[in-house]
Amino acid sequence: MPPPPGHHHFSHLACLLLAFLLLPGTAAGLDNGMGRRPPLGWNTWKTCGEATCGHDVCNEREVKAVAEAMLGNGMAALGYDFVNLDDCWASPDRDPNTSALTWDAARFPSGIPSLIDWLHARGLKFGLYTSAGNQTCSSGGRPRPIPGSRGHYAVDAKTFAAWNVDYVKFDWCGDIKKQVLKGKQAHVDFARAMNASGRAMFLEVVAGYFFFWSDIATVANSWRFCTDHHDEWKSTNVEITCRIDQTHKSEGAPGGWPFMDMLLTGGQGCSPLSKGAHCPGQTDDEYRTAFAVWSLSQSPLIVATDVRKMTAVMNQTLLNKDLVELHQSTATPPGKHLAYWECAEPLMCEVWGRKIVANGTSWMVALVNHGKKVHNITVEWKELGFADGEAATVVDVWDAQRRVVDSNAKVSFSARVPSHGSAVVRITKL
Ligand code: GLA
Numbered sequence: 001m002p003p004p005p006g007h008h009h010f011s012h013l014a015c016l017l018l019a020f021l022l023l024p025g026t027a028a029g030l031d032n033g034m035g036r037r038p039p040l041g042w043n044t045w046k047t048c049g050e051a052t053c054g055h056d057v058c059n060e061r062e063v064k065a066v067a068e069a070m071l072g073n074g075m076a077a078l079g080y081d082f083v084n085l086d087d088c089w090a091s092p093d094r095d096p097n098t099s100a101l102t103w104d105a106a107r108f109p110s111g112i113p114s115l116i117d118w119l120h121a122r123g124l125k126f127g128l129y130t131s132a133g134n135q136t137c138s139s140g141g142r143p144r145p146i147p148g149s150r151g152h153y154a155v156d157a158k159t160f161a162a163w164n165v166d167y168v169k170f171d172w173c174g175d176i177k178k179q180v181l182k183g184k185q186a187h188v189d190f191a192r193a194m195n196a197s198g199r200a201m202f203l204e205v206v207a208g209y210f211f212f213w214s215d216i217a218t219v220a221n222s223w224r225f226c227t228d229h230h231d232e233w234k235s236t237n238v239e240i241t242c243r244i245d246q247t248h249k250s251e252g253a254p255g256g257w258p259f260m261d262m263l264l265t266g267g268q269g270c271s272p273l274s275k276g277a278h279c280p281g282q283t284d285d286e287y288r289t290a291f292a293v294w295s296l297s298q299s300p301l302i303v304a305t306d307v308r309k310m311t312a313v314m315n316q317t318l319l320n321k322d323l324v325e326l327h328q329s330t331a332t333p334p335g336k337h338l339a340y341w342e343c344a345e346p347l348m349c350e351v352w353g354r355k356i357v358a359n360g361t362s363w364m365v366a367l368v369n370h371g372k373k374v375h376n377i378t379v380e381w382k383e384l385g386f387a388d389g390e391a392a393t394v395v396d397v398w399d400a401q402r403r404v405v406d407s408n409a410k411v412s413f414s415a416r417v418p419s420h421g422s423a424v425v426r427i428t429k430l
Contacts, residue, residue, distance in 0.1 A: 133174025
């Protein structure tokens with residue numbers, strides 16, 4: 001973990017005292033060297049295999065098929081290298097001798113360690129899910145509840161380490177959900193168990209932000225700070241608004257990244273009853289907007305839809321080289337909401353942006369339309385720190401040819417943006 005801002009101004013003693021006050025009984029935070037860049041990958045949660053698509057069903061054949069798709073469709077080459085199992089992999093029974101979690105043998109007949117070896121041999125990384133409480137959030141259609149990690153943090157962290165897991169998602173379900181006062185200590189305890197496991201593993205927490213606010217980077221490499229993301233515009237809109245509202249720690253830095261939850265670009269998987277049809281819950285414009293805001297603000301890009309069925313919009317957005325490369329760059333701070341733009345509707349439009357280079361001469365800007373109608377949205381030079389009259393070129397980043405849409409913009413740039421859509425442009429001073 002990087003030291004918190006201002007860290008160097010504290011004396012060592014003051015730091016220790018502060019740590020003692022904030023985290024009784026703990027040493028330093030999760031200093032595991034992981035997450036120097038925000039992770040990219042896939043998660044099983046919305047690639048639904050059952051009739052109602054209400055919960056996750058994963059199995060070894062599906063996971064390998066998805067991994068092969070990622071290796072073949074350009075995702076892995078662009079850096080999407082995490083293959084993460086959500087709440088779908090464990091069996092209802094711990095090992096009676098070691099108390100270790102065990103995998104669902106019907107879903108994973110060759111076992112999780114052998115699946116991990118298979119992925120590692122192909123240059124991919126692997127993530128697993130567990131919960132802070134005594135049960136996970138969903139039994140995944142199984143008749144008995146799935147155990148969470150409560151009371152077993154050390155053994156679970158050691159088991160994940162022994163299997164060579166690379167990423168752990170630490171959810172907030174089971175008995176602990178009603179014991180909010182235990183939340184902070186549970187996160188500290190699990191982070192310490194991860195540190196003591198003998199293997200550096202990336203740690204995503206779902207609820208930790210609510211217990212730590214600005215200190216969350218001391219216990220996790222990424223943290224959710226809003227509700228679950230679902231495949232509908234209302235939910236995408238909530239995530240974007242949340243990002244603007246959560247000022248405490250909505251900016252990531254190497255080692256720790258605020259997570260806007262999974263990306264649903266292209267639509268969640270359909271039930272087998274829909275016979276292979278694709279089921280998008282949002283328009284292509286809405287998926288592009290989500291990707292623009294997630295990538296500019298450097299949220300982890302964990303896709304949860306079925307990447308075996310890449311639609312045109314999935315190809316255009318998930319594989320957008322400029323946006324993914326900028327997402328992985330740590331040359332400048334994460335992008336953010338720069339300004340509101342008054343659209344003639346109850347909902348405001350927004351300007352999001354990120355410096356591409358530290359001296360601020362080049363920016364990636366997203367003009368986001370939250371309204372129901374088409375709007376002209378403008379970014380003004382003062383929002384980018386440019387002087388009025390300074391000339392810049394503007395390139396359309398959604399356009400496959402990256403065409404110049406204005407070769408001599410001065411003072412501002414405006415684009416016509418469809419409802420819930422976004423214009424994403426690179427603006428560079430001449
Ligand atoms: C919670 C989490 C989701 C998912 C499910 C699994 O709702 O927020 O991301 O992991 O549990 O049951």
